[in-house]
Structure formats: structure tokens, C-alpha cells
Amino acid sequence: MKGQQVLYFITGNNNKFAEVRDMLPNVKQLDIDLPEIQELDPEEVVKAKLIEAKRRRKGAFIIEDTSLYINSLKGLPGPLIKWFLQSLGVRGLAELACKYKNRTAYAKTIVGYLDTKGKYHFFEGVVKGKIVKPKGNTQFGWDPIFMPDGFDKTFAEMSTDEKNMVSMRKKAITKLAKQIKMK
Amino acid sequence: MKGQQVLYFITGNNNKFAEVRDMLPNVKQLDIDLPEIQELDPEEVVKAKLIEAKRRRKGAFIIEDTSLYINSLKGLPGPLIKWFLQSLGVRGLAELACKYKNRTAYAKTIVGYLDTKGKYHFFEGVVKGKIVKPKGNTQFGWDPIFMPDGFDKTFAEMSTDEKNMVSMRKKAITKLAKQIKMK
Numbered sequence: 001m002k003g004q005q006v007l008y009f010i011t012g013n014n015n016k017f018a019e020v021r022d023m024l025p026n027v028k029q030l031d032i033d034l035p036e037i038q039e040l041d042p043e044e045v046v047k048a049k050l051i052e053a054k055r056r057r058k059g060a061f062i063i064e065d066t067s068l069y070i071n072s073l074k075g076l077p078g079p080l081i082k083w084f085l086q087s088l089g090v091r092g093l094a095e096l097a098c099k100y101k102n103r104t105a106y107a108k109t110i111v112g113y114l115d116t117k118g119k120y121h122f123f124e125g126v127v128k129g130k131i132v133k134p135k136g137n138t139q140f141g142w143d144p145i146f147m148p149d150g151f152d153k154t155f156a157e158m159s160t161d162e163k164n165m166v167s168m169r170k171k172a173i174t175k176l177a178k179q180i181k182m183k
Numbered sequence: 184m185k186g187q188q189v190l191y192f193i194t195g196n197n198n199k200f201a202e203v204r205d206m207l208p209n210v211k212q213l214d215i216d217l218p219e220i221q222e223l224d225p226e227e228v229v230k231a232k233l234i235e236a237k238r239r240r241k242g243a244f245i246i247e248d249t250s251l252y253i254n255s256l257k258g259l260p261g262p263l264i265k266w267f268l269q270s271l272g273v274r275g276l277a278e279l280a281c282k283y284k285n286r287t288a289y290a291k292t293i294v295g296y297l298d299t300k301g302k303y304h305f306f307e308g309v310v311k312g313k314i315v316k317p318k319g320n321t322q323f324g325w326d327p328i329f330m331p332d333g334f335d336k337t338f339a340e341m342s343t344d345e346k347n348m349v350s351m352r353k354k355a356i357t358k359l360a361k362q363i364k365m366k
Contacts, residue, residue, distance in 0.1 A: 038221040040266050073279070074270040080263060083223050087257040096256070099282040 007180075009062040010034065010053055019169060020062065023177040027062065034063075036079075042067060043122050045079045046112035050120060060116045062176065066109040066169060068142045070131060072100035085141060090134055094145040097131035105131050107146060107155075111172040113179075121179060125171025190363075192245040193217065193236055202352060203245065206360045210245065217246075219262075225250060226305050228262045229295035233303060243299045245359065249292040249352060251325045253314060255283035268324060273317055277328040280314035288314050290329060290338075294355040296362075304362060308354025 008030040009020050017029040034049040042065040053061045069075045077084040077093075084093050097103055106128045113121040127148050134144040136156030143155035148166050155163060164170060191213040192203050200212045217232040225248040236244045252258045260267040260276075267276050280286055289311045296304040310331050317327040319339030326338035331349050338346060347353060 036221045038219045038263075038266070040269060074275065076267070076270045080221075080266060083221070083263060084259070086223060087259045092257065096279070096282075099279075 007060045007062065008053075010049070011064070016064070016169065019164070019167070020173050023170075023173050024062075024180065030061075032056070040075070040078050040080070042079050042108070042110040043112065046110055046122070047120060050112050050114040054114060054118070061114045062111060064109055064111045064169065064172065066107065068105060068107055068146060070097050070105045072097065072102045072104075081142060090138055090142060090145055093142065094131055094133050097145075098133070103130045103132075105129060105146060107148075107168045109168040109172040111169075111176050113176055121176070123172045123175040123179070125168040125173070125175070127166050127168040127171075190243045190245065191236075193232070194247070199247070199352065202347070202350070203356050206353075206356050207245075207363065213244075215239070223258070223261050223263070225262050225291070225293040226295070229293050229305070230303060233295050233297040237297060237301070244297045245294060247292055247294045247352060247355065249290065251288060251290055251329060253280050253288045255280065255285045255287075264325060273321055273325060273328055276325065277314055277316050280328075281316070286313045286315075288312055288329060290331075290351045292351040292355040294352075294359050296359055304359070306355045306358040306362070308351040308356070308358070310349050310351040310354075 007024070007027050009017055009027045010030045010032060011017055012031045021027055034052050037045060037048040039045050046063050046065050049063045050061055053063070065079055067078045067081050069078050088096060097105070106126050109125040111123045113123070115121065129146050129148040131145050132147050132154060135154045136144050138144045138156065140156065145154065147154045190207070190210050192200055192210045193213045193215060194200055195214045204210055217235050220228060220231040222228050229246050229248050232246045233244055236246070248262055250261045250264050252261050271279060280288070289309050292308040294306045296306070298304065312329050312331040314328050315330045315337060318337045319327050321327045321339065323339065328337065330337045
């Protein structure tokens with residue numbers, strides 16, 4: 001990252017930004033609103049946002065999508081999680097998932113990186129777990145209903161340090177940081 | 184519609200076009216691909232497409248969205264129906280809905296009309312019914328799992344004439360035709 005162009009992580013979420021800056025000290029936060037296309041493939045969702053970001057200014061960009069994928073629902077809601085929560089609420093989503101015997105699910109982060117040469121790169125981080133009835137602080141999305149494998153707590157019941165230990169975002173960003181440092 | 188600007192119905196579906204032309208003889212079919220925004224409110228989905236159509240050419244435009252709304256799922260899938268079918272299949276969607284006691288659902292068409300003065304109008308047509316296991320030709324979307332009230336057949340088991348009798352699209356277009364003729 002010694003070129004003259006800045007590397008932006010596009011997010012309105014300061015916690016996400018802090019997590020990324022820990023691994024990529026040169027990154028700058030850019031809080032702009034980019035339209036989200038209707039797509040089940042998170043790479044397509046992220047790529048469309050990178051294209052729009054590039055249209056608006058010069059630089060290299062990082063954008064991430066973190067979604068919940070429920071196996072009995074063949075991977076739904078995925079990037080549609082926002083609408084499931086808006087319609088059903090987190091409790092309703094857990095009720096739906098718990099109507100199936102198989103309650104396994106996974107949290108997946110896709111990090112998209114558009115480099116200064118205009119090339120797209122994608123990095124994935126996955127945490128496996130299961131859906132449970134809401135436990136813990138119910139204010140943050142689907143955290144209260146996702147219990148990662150090897151834990152007896154939902155994301156919403158874990159401390160920040162505990163959560164960082166199993167962060168799907170960290171897994172994806174680590175891969176990105178490795179690629180950037182190799183260059 | 185005696186102005187110099189043409190009224191376009193934007194659709195790639197010839198059957199839908201025929202249904203509309205029956206009621207609005209001056210309408211012309213325009214088969215262009217407009218991006219679909221991620222939204223649960225079908226009026227917003229239709230409006231975004233009308234705005235894009237207007238950007239591309241002069242004229243008045245009609246665009247419709249017909250979706251399936253399942254009451255136990257608080258109105259999901261609605262405009263997200265495409266992704267539910269892609270993930271779960273029509274059989275999987277019926278299985279999901281049939282896990283709830285309340286199997287009522289409704290089919291809703293929203294017709295958006297952008298007139299030559301740049302004003303937006305919306306018209307709604309609703310058909311109530313319930314979700315059943317797939318019956319009839321399973322090739323067309325959610326037709327095999329939706330049984331309208333007062334019938335013992337799914338949409339997929341009905342003849343075109345029978346379907347037209349209970350068409351949510353016809354209900355919405357009838358309202359639109361009335362408005363256009365009043366002008």
C-alpha cells in the first residue's frame with residue numbers, strides 16, 4: 001500500500017472498522033451509503049458495491065458482507081437477512097429455523113477488495129454453529145440466535161474478546177491482509 | 184392517451200402483456216431489463232424501475248410486481264419470492280409454510296404507472312388463498328402451491344380462463360384503466 005491511492009474500508013460501523021484497522025493499519029474509514037442489489041450470492045452484492053464506490057472516487061476499496069446462512073433453509077436468509085429480521089423479527093426467525101430438525105447454520109463474511117489496478121479479490125471467513133431461541137442482548141441483529149460450535153453461548157452473550165476469537169470477519173480480513181502484504 | 188408520448192408496459196412476458204392490452208388497447212410492449220432493488224415494499228421495487236425506465240427513454244410507463252405473501256411469515260416472501268424459489272424450490276417453500284398452523288396467504292399485484300407528466304400512480308389487486316403442497320404443473324413459479332379462496336384447485340391446475348376470473352393482475356389493471364380513461 002505504498003502507492004499514492006488510499007485504501008478505504010467502506011462501513012458506517014466503527015467497531016467493524018476498528019477490527020479491520022488492527023490488521024491493516026493504513027486503511028481509512030469511508031462512511032458512504034451504497035445501494036444493495038437483490039442477490040443471494042454475497043460476492044455479487046459486495047462486487048456491485050465496489051463498482052459503485054469506484055465510480056464515485058479514486059482509490060482501493062474494501063467492503064464486507066456478513067450474513068447468517070441456515071442449512072435447513074438451503075442457505076437462506078444469507079444476504080437477505082435484513083428483510084427476514086424486518087419481517088419476522090429475531091424471535092420469529094428462530095421459531096422458523098427451530099421448526100426443522102436440522103438447526104445447523106453458519107455465519108459467513110465475504111470481504112471484497114478492489115485494488116488500485118481495478119482487480120477484484122474476495123476472501124471468505126466462516127463460523128459454523130446452530131440456531132437457538134434468542135439469548136442475550138437482542139438489540140444486534142441475529143447475534144442472540146446464533147451459537148457457534150464449541151460454545152454454550154450465543155454471539156449476543158459473548159464478550160467482545162470471546163467474539164473476536166471466533167470472528168468470521170477476522171478470518172476473512174486475515175486472508176486479505178496476507179494478500180496485501182505479499183504484494 | 185392522446186398525447187404524442189407512447190404508453191409502454193415493460194415486461195418480457197407476452198401473456199402478461201396480452202392481459203394488459205385487452206384492457207388498454209393503446210399500450211405497447213417494451214422488453215427491457217431493469218435492475219430490481221432489494222426491498223420488501225413492492226411499490227418501492229416498482230417505483231425504482233419506473234425511475235430507471237424514465238431515465239432511459241421518453242413516454243409513460245407501466246410496470247407490475249406480482250408476489251406471494253404468506254401470513255405466518257409476516258408477509259414474506261413478497262418481492263423476495265424469486266430468491267425463496269431459487270433456494271428452497273416450490274416444494275421446499277410449501278413445506279416451510281405448512282410447518283405453521285395458519286396457511287393463509289395472498290397473491291398481490293402492484294401496478295405502477297408513470298404518466299407523461301412524471302407523476303407516479305399505484306394500483307393494487309389482491310387474491311386471498313392458502314398454501315398447499317404442489318399440485319399441477321410445477322414449472323411456473325409458485326402457481327402450484329397457491330389455492331385461491333373458493334376454489335379446490337391451485338393456480339397451476341386452473342385453465343387460463345379460470346385463472347383470469349380471479350386474476351390479481353386484472354384487478355390492478357382494471358383500476359389503472361379506469362384512471363387513464365377518466366383523464
